Amino acid sequence: MNSFKLLILFVAGLFLSACTSTPLVELTKEPIPTNSAQSVEQAIIKGCQAKGWTPVVADNNTIDAYITVRSHKAHVQITYDDKFYNINYVDSTNLDYNNGKIHRNYNKWIYKLSASIQQQFGTRAQSY
Template sequence: MRSLKFAVVGLLALVVAACRTAPVQNVSSQPFPADASKLSMAQIEESIIKAAGEREWIVQRKAEGELIATYSPRNHLAKVEIDFDQSEFSISYVDSTNLNYDGTSIHYNYNRWVNNLRQDILREVSAKAVLAN
């Protein structure tokens, strides 16, 4: 009987851990490194697409300075809009599947994916700016 209790408690702990949510964290007006101002909009877009692609985000161009990126690991899907100009960029939640989105909160992995994307974009734009010198 005692081992059954431990099994039930362990199973409940796994279920709760798997369903953890956190407030959606958008990236708003993240400045590019100073050298990025030398880059054209096309070069910045190319850098963003490359950075996203390296993390397996699928990117579609919506308009100049606007991209839609979709990430779909396993049976999950996250879709974001990336708006940018020559000085800054933003990443905003658009849609998701199987991430427990409730209007304000989402599975905690979403925020990690978006933060990784933010860091990769900064790194890639910075590298392109250095090469442009």
């Protein structure tokens, strides 16, 4: 009987841990209401910093951004031109990434990051 209870608890634990996974969100073609590449770069950097991300200019029109929350880490790459920016997943630690699914908090962080970038452009953040 104790083995059966232990098995039930194990299966329930697996089920509950799977509930935190959601499809990975990658934001593409987020609009930029400006023409200056420098102001775009600065807006993205300031938007990252405002939400606790560490931005690193990687290349022309590419910024790598990193965040650590307790034992969880995420790395995204933000690419941009004069009309749009994209936020794409690169890597993570302790966010249970597997086959295009990730911990739901990652998606919340990405939406908040994008809203912060939009705020730096002086526009209202998109609702997701």
